[in-house]
Amino acid sequence: MKALKTIITITLCLVFATSSYSQTSKKKSVFRDSLDNKLDFSNFLMNPKGFIPIIQPITEPALGNIGGVISPVFISPNKHPIEGQATPPDITTAFGGYTANNTWMVGALRMATISKYNLKYQVMMAYSSVNMDFYRTLPTIGEKTYTFNFKALPIFVSLLKEINTSGFFIGVEYLFLKNEVTPEFKFENLPEFIDNKSLKSTLSSPGLVLEFDNRDNIFTPDNGFLINTTYHFNADWTGSDYDFGNLEISALYYHQFTPKLVSGLRLGSEMQFNNAPFYTEPYINLRGVPKMRYQGKSTFLIETEQRFDFSTRWSLMGFGGLAKAVLENVSFNDAELVYNYGTGFRYLIARKFKIRMGIDVAWSNNDFGYYIIFGCAWNNRK
Numbered sequence: 001m002k003a004l005k006t007i008i009t010i011t012l013c014l015v016f017a018t019s020s021y022s023q024t025s026k027k028k029s030v031f032r033d034s035l036d037n038k039l040d041f042s043n044f045l046m047n048p049k050g051f052i053p054i055i056q057p058i059t060e061p062a063l064g065n066i067g068g069v070i071s072p073v074f075i076s077p078n079k080h081p082i083e084g085q086a087t088p089p090d091i092t093t094a095f096g097g098y099t100a101n102n103t104w105m106v107g108a109l110r111m112a113t114i115s116k117y118n119l120k121y122q123v124m125m126a127y128s129s130v131n132m133d134f135y136r137t138l139p140t141i142g143e144k145t146y147t148f149n150f151k152a153l154p155i156f157v158s159l160l161k162e163i164n165t166s167g168f169f170i171g172v173e174y175l176f177l178k179n180e181v182t183p184e185f186k187f188e189n190l191p192e193f194i195d196n197k198s199l200k201s202t203l204s205s206p207g208l209v210l211e212f213d214n215r216d217n218i219f220t221p222d223n224g225f226l227i228n229t230t231y232h233f234n235a236d237w238t239g240s241d242y243d244f245g246n247l248e249i250s251a252l253y254y255h256q257f258t259p260k261l262v263s264g265l266r267l268g269s270e271m272q273f274n275n276a277p278f279y280t281e282p283y284i285n286l287r288g289v290p291k292m293r294y295q296g297k298s299t300f301l302i303e304t305e306q307r308f309d310f311s312t313r314w315s316l317m318g319f320g321g322l323a324k325a326v327l328e329n330v331s332f333n334d335a336e337l338v339y340n341y342g343t344g345f346r347y348l349i350a351r352k353f354k355i356r357m358g359i360d361v362a363w364s365n366n367d368f369g370y371y372i373i374f375g376c377a378w379n380n381r382k
Contacts, residue, residue: 033351038313042352058099061369062132062290067099103130118162120169125155131184134278135293136193146191147184150279152177160209167214173207175232176239181279197241198277204239205246207232215254217354219375220346222262226252234276244276252378264305266321266378271298284323287377288340288362288369296325296335305377307346315346315356319377340364344373 033040058067071093079090090112098104107126113119130150137143153176160171181199183190190196208231215224230248234240250268257263270282284294284301303321310316320341326332342362349357360371371377 035351036312040349040351042350058097060099060291061367062292063103063130064100065369067097067103069095069097069105071095101131103132104128105130118165120160120162122156122158124157126153128152128154132292133290134295136191148279149182149184151180151182153179158209160211167212169209169211169213171209171211173209173230173232175203175205175207177203177205179203179277179279193278195277198279201241201277202239203234203242203277203280205232205234206238215252219353219355219379221252221254221264221376222256223254225254226250242274242276244272244274244280246276246280246282247271247273260309262307262309264307264376264378266301266303266305268301269299282325284325284338286321286323286338286340286362286364287319287342287360287371288364288367289323289338290367290369293367294323294325294336294338296330297328298326300324300326300332303340303378313348315348315358317344317346317358317360319343319360319362336365338365344371346373349374 030044031039031041033042058069092108092110094106094108096104096106105126105128107124107128110123112121114121128150130152132148132150134146134148135143136146155176156174158171158173160169162169179201183194183199210229212225212227215221215226228248228250231245233245234242236243248268248270251266253265255263268285272280272282278295279292281295281297282299283292283296284299285291286301286303301321301323303319303323305317305319308316308318321339323338323340324332324335325338326335340362342360344358344360346356346358349355355375357374358372360373360377362369362371
């Protein structure tokens with residue numbers, strides 16, 4: 001689901017950047033809606049030919065605020081669509097990207113649905129060199145920033161089966177991560193939160209997944225739930241250098257109170273058990289909060305989002321949330337309260353898919369961020 005959303009959003013970004021009014025009338029009609037003659041990419045997405053060269057901007061504050069990913073995307077209709085249901089297309093892509101803080105990555109992704117058996121799968125492999133800041137509060141100094149370079153080789157596989165077209169899915173995931181970490185700061189001794197083993201390690205993480213999804217649309221829902229519980233474990237017998245587990249629980253709820261007002265609620269928690277490398281610790285993931293800024297052995301968050309459709313095509317957004325990252329041996333009450341708030345807009349860029357595109361700006365305790373959003377911002381929670 002997440003992979004499908006990501007690929008479609010990348011595709012839309014390229015089309016938005018490259019289509020122009022200088023095109024011929026025949027070409028322009030591909031990007032116009034037959035109902036209102038407004039700019040719309042539904043027909044283009046439903047009838048792709050060959051591959052689509054795409055560009056996806058990266059606006060994550062932790063990665064330098066600006067950058068981009070380039071990728072040729074191959075999209076083909078599912079060979080065995082389920083009658084009466086929208087069956088996602090099969091997607092294959094390779095990608096490469098670079099950001100302002102000299103982060104770069106290359107990789108490939110395959111996502112497909114085997115509708116005959118109610119299965120969906122995802123396979124991804126990448127190599128990256130990521131520069132990212134981590135934050136720790138020291139007793140006499142206060143907050144201090146530590147910058148690291150991560151040379152990582154992740155491989156991810158997921159297979160989920162729907163139970164009798166009920167919206168309930170059960171399945172397995174597997175993440176392999178080979179990581180080489182280089183501190184980009186001066187030190188005589190490594191900080192206490194880093195052990196030598198974490199500088200060069202391998203994680204091998206099988207996982208179990210339970211999911212319920214009855215949203216009326218996977219891109220920009222108006223009604224429904226998406227509830228996901230995932231547990232990943234690492235141990236000697238899985239091939240991991242560490243022995244720990246991660247439990248992640250998330251719930252999204254959407255309700256259309258009036259024809260013009262859609263309200264959303266997001267709840268999330270992640271808990272880590274036993275000792276793990278510092279870069280895998282749960283972190284607060286909210287707009288306006290740089291990734292990895294607030295980490296703990298457990299995280300808890302609540303966020304709401306309101307969308308007001310003041311016309312068929314245009315919408316105004318408002319959102320805000322609260323979260324805590326609870327450190328080991330620290331009570332929930334004593335953990336720092338992190339907040340975010342912001343606003344943005346959306347344009348209905350593909351009516352037949354109900355995909356809305358726009359920009360959000362967000363503030364938090366100490367930071368500001370801006371984000372290019374396709375569909376719902378919560379679809380890409382990690």
